[in-house]
Amino acid sequence: MVIKTEDLSKHYILGVETVKALDGVDLEIATGEFVAVMGPSGSGKSTFMNLIGCLDTPTAGNYWLNGGQVSNLSEDELARVRNQEIGFVFQTFNLLPRATALHNVELPLIYAGVGVKERRERAEEKLSLVGLGDRMGHRPPELSGGQRQRVAVARALINEPALLLADEPTGNLDSTTGKDIMKVFVDLNAQGQTIVIVTHENDIAEYAERQVHLLDGLIDKDFRNEDREI
Amino acid sequence: MLIKEILWVALGAIRANLLRSFLTALGIIIGVSAVIAMVALGEGAQRRVEDQISRMGTNVLTIRAGQRMFGGVSTGDTEDLTVEDAEALRDQSPGLLTISPEISSRAQVAYLRWNSNNQIRGVWPEYFGMYNLELEHGAFFDQGHVQGRRRVAVLGHSVPETLGTPATILIGKTIQIRGQPFEVLGILTEKGEAGFNRPDEEVFVPTSTAQYRVFGGRNRLSSIFAQVASQDLMDRAFGEIDATLRREHRVRPGEAVDFSVRNSSDLIATFNETNETFALLLAGIAGISLIVGGIGIMNIMLVSVTERTREIGVRKALGATRGAILFQFLIEALVLCVMGGVIGVLAGVGGAMAISRFAEWNTAISPQSIVMALAFSAGIGLFFGLWPAQRAAKLNPIDALRYE
Numbered sequence: 001m002v003i004k005t006e007d008l009s010k011h012y013i014l015g016v017e018t019v020k021a022l023d024g025v026d027l028e029i030a031t032g033e034f035v036a037v038m039g040p041s042g043s044g045k046s047t048f049m050n051l052i053g054c055l056d057t058p059t060a061g062n063y064w065l066n067g068g069q070v071s072n073l074s075e076d077e078l079a080r081v082r083n084q085e086i087g088f089v090f091q092t093f094n095l096l097p098r099a100t101a102l103h104n105v106e107l108p109l110i111y112a113g114v115g116v117k118e119r120r121e122r123a124e125e126k127l128s129l130v131g132l133g134d135r136m137g138h139r140p141p142e143l144s145g146g147q148r149q150r151v152a153v154a155r156a157l158i159n160e161p162a163l164l165l166a167d168e169p170t171g172n173l174d175s176t177t178g179k180d181i182m183k184v185f186v187d188l189n190a191q192g193q194t195i196v197i198v199t200h201e202n203d204i205a206e207y208a209e210r211q212v213h214l215l216d217g218l219i220d221k222d223f224r225n226e227d228r229e230i
Numbered sequence: 231m232l233i234k235e236i237l238w239v240a241l242g243a244i245r246a247n248l249l250r251s252f253l254t255a256l257g258i259i260i261g262v263s264a265v266i267a268m269v270a271l272g273e274g275a276q277r278r279v280e281d282q283i284s285r286m287g288t289n290v291l292t293i294r295a296g297q298r299m300f301g302g303v304s305t306g307d308t309e310d311l312t313v314e315d316a317e318a319l320r321d322q323s324p325g326l327l328t329i330s331p332e333i334s335s336r337a338q339v340a341y342l343r344w345n346s347n348n349q350i351r352g353v354w355p356e357y358f359g360m361y362n363l364e365l366e367h368g369a370f371f372d373q374g375h376v377q378g379r380r381r382v383a384v385l386g387h388s389v390p391e392t393l394g395t396p397a398t399i400l401i402g403k404t405i406q407i408r409g410q411p412f413e414v415l416g417i418l419t420e421k422g423e424a425g426f427n428r429p430d431e432e433v434f435v436p437t438s439t440a441q442y443r444v445f446g447g448r449n450r451l452s453s454i455f456a457q458v459a460s461q462d463l464m465d466r467a468f469g470e471i472d473a474t475l476r477r478e479h480r481v482r483p484g485e486a487v488d489f490s491v492r493n494s495s496d497l498i499a500t501f502n503e504t505n506e507t508f509a510l511l512l513a514g515i516a517g518i519s520l521i522v523g524g525i526g527i528m529n530i531m532l533v534s535v536t537e538r539t540r541e542i543g544v545r546k547a548l549g550a551t552r553g554a555i556l557f558q559f560l561i562e563a564l565v566l567c568v569m570g571g572v573i574g575v576l577a578g579v580g581g582a583m584a585i586s587r588f589a590e591w592n593t594a595i596s597p598q599s600i601v602m603a604l605a606f607s608a609g610i611g612l613f614f615g616l617w618p619a620q621r622a623a624k625l626n627p628i629d630a631l632r633y634e
């Protein structure tokens with residue numbers, strides 16, 4: 001089991017009103033699964049992703065990552081978990097604009113304390129894996145949206161994370177480019193990578209083998225994809 | 231390797247906003263260059279004073295004849311200082327290192343067809359040591375010459391020139407002082423001004439010779455100089471002079487004395503104090519400008535943290551710890567300040583050199599002030615960078631990532 005959540009909740013208190021962004025989610029995701037989280041806008045998808053990605057902390061409930069309880073980790077331990085166990089791909093890429101593609105991909109290794117030579121080799125390897133072997137010295141403004149997202153995927157993979165998370169990775173891409181990125185995910189999953197993506201597009205969700213639907217901070221539906229596109 | 235990344239990022243951030251970084255560092259630059267230049271000026275003035283002290287004699291007391299006072303009323307008759315007084319001080323006051331009587335007046339000095347009017351000083355050989363006068367050529371006269379009332383003279387540095395003859399040629403030659411023949415024994419090195427005296431233009435002869443052969447049997451001395459071993463012994467020396475001269479002049483205890491004793495280094499001590507106050511004031515102003523510069527740094531670092539909130543979020547999402555983020559912004563502030571410090575040191579050194587060249591003020595650039603200025607600007611960077619860096623480090627990753 002890569003992920004196990006129990007009554008996972010995130011409530012925002014705004015004055016007298018309480019926004020229940022996530023209101024008690026129980027979910028298990030096994031190693032090697034490819035899950036698409038779906039639901040209408042404001043249903044709590046991003047909130048859920050940020051919690052399981054250790055970018056945010058729940059207001060209630062428990063969360064085990066790889067069998068380890070995450071809820072009571074310190075700030076520095078969470079940083080280590082983000083660095084080692086999780087690879088995150090954002091809708092808006094979130095690359096450092098002044099750094100080259102190679103440097104962007106190296107970044108997690110820098111915080112992991114990996115030496116220069118190994119860093120370079122591993123970053124080059126991941127960039128080649130996502131098909132950007134010939135763009136390593138380019139900076140994000142010199143890359144297309146699809147290429148930027150590939151850099152972000154390479155960066156997310158650099159530390160061989162147990163869990164690859166992507167919050168609307170195709171949201172800022174046209175449909176063909178989006179499908180190219182999805183093919184990268186499918187390949188990775190075929191090699192055993194556990195992946196969770198958020199999307200509200202059905203044809204993107206179809207790439208996943210399982211769909212979890214959220215509604216008002218709760219799990220609405222959870223089912224396997226019968227007619228999965230490959 | 232993390233430190234390399236951090237330095238790279240810091241330099242990148244400074245380079246990306248070069249003009250802003252420069253304007254921010256300007257406070258530090260001005261502060262540091264002011265410190266360096268001011269300290270250099272102060273140090274230069276200090277050296278000048280020290281020179282002055284050595285020329286005016288170190289720890290030399292001047293004794294002059296004064297009016298005899300009786301019940302607050304001058305009785306009119308003044309008691310002269312005599313060579314016997316000087317001898318008594320020499321023999322009976324162990325607290326005084328050396329003694330020299332002095333009798334002086336201006337007189338005509340002539341050599342061949344040249345002549346000039348110079349200050350003639352009748353002194354003992356001890357006088358030269360007391361005032362740190364050194365020989366360039368020849369020799370000093372000694373006690374033998376004093377005892378024998380010998381007609382010998384030691385000339386100040388510029389006297390040979392006024393007599394139109396090179397110093398080396400003048401040694402051993404006979405010059406005329408008020409018509410009397412004197413053998414030139416030695417020429418002094420250049421001294422410059424010493425208080426009101428210009429030793430370079432003076433002619434030194436034995437006291438006895440001056441009294442009996444130049445000034446026509448005058449017994450009255452102009453003054454007596456007494457050198458004391460150290461500043462600490464001044465009080466004791468004053469006491470001994472008082473006791474000895476009271477005995478010599480038969481002034482009863484309780485009665486007012488008929489002479490005055492003055493410490494020539496008092497004036498210099500006062501000057502030094504003023505100088506120190508001045509330096510302190512300048513240091514204060516420089517310190518304030520550095521603090522103002524530091525506040526500028528803090529301000530711009532806060533702006534930088536705000537501008538780069540998303541970057542901080544990305545780095546945190548990728549595994550940067552609080553410490554790594556703190557360190558990154560601290561280093562950026564430090565680099566900014568130290569760069570400002572280095573530019574400030576260069577500007578300060580340049581400024582000090584320009585001042586000494588164009589305003590002809592003495593300056594002395596002290597390495598300590600450079601080290602201190604750099605250390606201080608680094609300290610400012612750390613101090614004023616800490617709060618913005620902490621703000622960056624404490625950001626919640628998701629809030630930072632969402633920041634618009």
Ligand SMILES: Nc1ncnc2c1ncn2[C@@H]1O[C@H](COP(=O)(O)OP(=O)(O)OP(=O)(O)O)[C@@H](O)[C@H]1O
Nearest residue numbers: 012019020021040041042043044045046047048200
């Ligand atoms: N920082 C916050 N403060 C208050 N409410 C918040 C905050 N973040 C999210 N919410 C609320 O929580 C709910 C869930 O938000 P979330 O971003 O998870 O939705 P989502 O499913 O990702 O939507 P979308 O598809 O539009 O991205 C929303 O109603 C949102 O208004």
Ligand SMILES: [Mg+2]
Nearest residue numbers: 045046047167
């Ligand atoms: Mg969302």
